[in-house]
Amino acid sequence: MSESIFDTPEKKIIYRHSVSHIMAQAVKSLFPDAKLGIGPAIENGFYYDFDTTHTFTPDDLEKIEKKMQEIIKSNLAFNRKETSKEEARKLFESRNEIYKAELIDELEDGVISIYEQGDFVDLCRGPHLSSTGEVKAFKLLNVAGAYWRGDEKRPMLQRIYGTAFDTKEALDNYLKMLEEAAKRDHRKLGRELDLFSVHEAIGAGLALYHPKGATLRFTIENFLKDEHLKRGYQFVISPHIMKSDIWKISGHYQMEYPMYFFEIEGQEYGIKPMNCPAHILVYKNEPRSYRDLPMRFFELGTVYRHERSGVLHGLLRVRGFTQDDAHIFCTPEQVDSEIVNVLDFAFTMLKTFGFDEYEIMLSTRPEKYVGTPENWEKATNALKQALDHHKINYEVDPGEGVFYGPKIDIKLKDALGRIWQGPTIQVDFNLPERFDMVYWEKDNIQYRPVMIHRTVLGSMERFIGVLTEHYGGAFPLWLSPVQIMVIPIADRHIDYANQIVEKFKENGFKVECDARAESVNKKIRNAQTQKIPYMCIVGDNEASSQTLAVRDRSGKDRRDVKIDEFLSELQKEVSEKK
Numbered sequence: 001m002s003e004s005i006f007d008t009p010e011k012k013i014i015y016r017h018s019v020s021h022i023m024a025q026a027v028k029s030l031f032p033d034a035k036l037g038i039g040p041a042i043e044n045g046f047y048y049d050f051d052t053t054h055t056f057t058p059d060d061l062e063k064i065e066k067k068m069q070e071i072i073k074s075n076l077a078f079n080r081k082e083t084s085k086e087e088a089r090k091l092f093e094s095r096n097e098i099y100k101a102e103l104i105d106e107l108e109d110g111v112i113s114i115y116e117q118g119d120f121v122d123l124c125r126g127p128h129l130s131s132t133g134e135v136k137a138f139k140l141l142n143v144a145g146a147y148w149r150g151d152e153k154r155p156m157l158q159r160i161y162g163t164a165f166d167t168k169e170a171l172d173n174y175l176k177m178l179e180e181a182a183k184r185d186h187r188k189l190g191r192e193l194d195l196f197s198v199h200e201a202i203g204a205g206l207a208l209y210h211p212k213g214a215t216l217r218f219t220i221e222n223f224l225k226d227e228h229l230k231r232g233y234q235f236v237i238s239p240h241i242m243k244s245d246i247w248k249i250s251g252h253y254q255m256e257y258p259m260y261f262f263e264i265e266g267q268e269y270g271i272k273p274m275n276c277p278a279h280i281l282v283y284k285n286e287p288r289s290y291r292d293l294p295m296r297f298f299e300l301g302t303v304y305r306h307e308r309s310g311v312l313h314g315l316l317r318v319r320g321f322t323q324d325d326a327h328i329f330c331t332p333e334q335v336d337s338e339i340v341n342v343l344d345f346a347f348t349m350l351k352t353f354g355f356d357e358y359e360i361m362l363s364t365r366p367e368k369y370v371g372t373p374e375n376w377e378k379a380t381n382a383l384k385q386a387l388d389h390h391k392i393n394y395e396v397d398p399g400e401g402v403f404y405g406p407k408i409d410i411k412l413k414d415a416l417g418r419i420w421q422g423p424t425i426q427v428d429f430n431l432p433e434r435f436d437m438v439y440w441e442k443d444n445i446q447y448r449p450v451m452i453h454r455t456v457l458g459s460m461e462r463f464i465g466v467l468t469e470h471y472g473g474a475f476p477l478w479l480s481p482v483q484i485m486v487i488p489i490a491d492r493h494i495d496y497a498n499q500i501v502e503k504f505k506e507n508g509f510k511v512e513c514d515a516r517a518e519s520v521n522k523k524i525r526n527a528q529t530q531k532i533p534y535m536c537i538v539g540d541n542e543a544s545s546q547t548l549a550v551r552d553r554s555g556k557d558r559r560d561v562k563i564d565e566f567l568s569e570l571q572k573e574v575s576e577k578k
Helices: 009-030 058-074 085-094 098-105 168-184 186-192 211-230 244-250 276-283 332-352 373-389 430-434 460-471 491-506 520-529 540-545 563-576
Strands: 045-051 079-084 111-117 120-123 137-147 156-165 196-198 207-209 241-243 260-264 267-271 295-304 320-330 358-363 395-397 407-413 419-428 450-459 484-488 511-513 534-538 547-552 557-562
Touching: 009 045, 009 058, 009 111, 009 120, 009 156, 058 137, 079 085, 085 098, 085 111, 085 120, 098 120, 137 168, 156 168, 168 186, 168 460, 186 196, 186 460, 207 211, 211 295, 211 320, 211 332, 211 450, 211 460, 241 244, 244 267, 244 276, 244 430, 276 295, 276 320, 276 430, 276 450, 320 332, 320 460, 332 373, 332 407, 332 419, 332 450, 358 373, 373 407, 373 419, 419 430, 419 460, 430 450, 450 460, 484 491, 484 520, 491 511, 491 534, 491 540, 491 563, 520 534, 534 540, 540 547, 547 563, 557 563
Parallel strands: 358 395, 484 511, 484 534
Antiparallel strands: 045 156, 079 111, 111 120, 137 156, 196 207, 241 267, 260 267, 295 320, 320 450, 358 407, 407 419, 419 450, 534 547, 547 557
8 A cells, every 4th residue: 555545535535435345344254144234434434334133242343353354464356347237236136235226226327336355245436445455454443223324214224333544553543532532421421520411201312401511501601691792792582483484484394404393273383493583583573774784683592403313412412402593684795794703703702612723614505405596606705705805714515504505614623633513604695585684775775684694602512512522521610510619627617618618609609518427538539520620628727727728620739728819819710711
């Protein structure tokens, strides 16, 4: 293999897709009854789906890896062959590969490509490596369930995930990152830190915030509200359900958006998947003049979307979530400055929460969309001009816009270098037209406003999940659900400990007292496990001198700390949002 085999995204896809074929060959060798699904390359790895009565175990993954090493050592050539659709179907039917036959049926008539390595044959467009021997380092990671074609009504297959790199060193580094990511998994930390839970009793994809999780969320939301007020936003509140007529006007109904519908007294209603139509109705409630624009409406709006159960993932992918959602109604001349203001707002917010690195994507018109191509071009150009004019680096993400408009996606990078979806900015000429929105200009003629949809954090659920993993649950002081734990050494110190608690509370801090009949060391370990920023240990010396023994969660100790001085330090740390 040449040294350049792994130096572009395209080459990485070829490499990892080739490894998925090697894995499929190994599985078929060890479990001949297994039927092949699909096996694409994905970010940092690959997977392959199998239909088999055998349930794959960790021991099986080791056996499959061993067989893969044998295949790699054999240095089998990846041979591409072309055949007709009819012959390809006969070939895979003869091998009882029912899923491949189904895929072939959906292909257009003409030449079909298949790939062979040794006695293994697969339906594939390719390309692949020259031979199996070019693979240098791989690892099978885990097994998960996956419905065939993502359809819950179709068979559940077993999906084996793996990763592959061009050097063992790169593979080892990636596996170390995965190990660290597992420690930071927000679902694990959510349980350990008592932040949130998900219960089948209320339904998948619906999170319950516990007191500490709710405190974290309220801290974020209160900060958001203050920052929006500073920037001229007005708060609105909209209902969770609206008649289906509204969703027909917006286009969600016709586009078969993943909504929940139900009936009341013969009238169909939809549970809102987004807040925009309600904000439009607030705008349309009275005549608007150019003097009123730009008009910025903000809502912490809870919405619901019918996500498939297979994609739900803790707080990162849910069915019910709250957006820091705003809609700006402005004149065409104001669009550029409003987009720039939103970008500045988003970058400021992310930096405040500890995210300094981003990737910015300009997502363009998808296959299914509403409105005219002309409106889409105007909207896309407005976003592009704002990015270009202010020299912001970005990449184009073709076809990834929402159905009513293109968007800027800001993808933030966490402490482990992982990329997460963050703020979005969308320019929309279509909904103002569909809802017949107007404003009066100086010439006493009506014009259509431009609508900008935006979030500066995204959904509260996803952002809290990402934030938890970014900090590994060790939130900075200003965000911590419990900022200080006061620990009395003995029962006779509890009164002094409670005085300290009250003084901290009077100064706005979230503080608790651990007065349990446990050893001091155990209380300290518990506070550290809970990742509480500061512990104040009080005993005879502290009570008599009216001081504190302060220990931070890293283990650094300070003695004879004056209470007012410590309060000043804490207030400074919170105000600077370190």
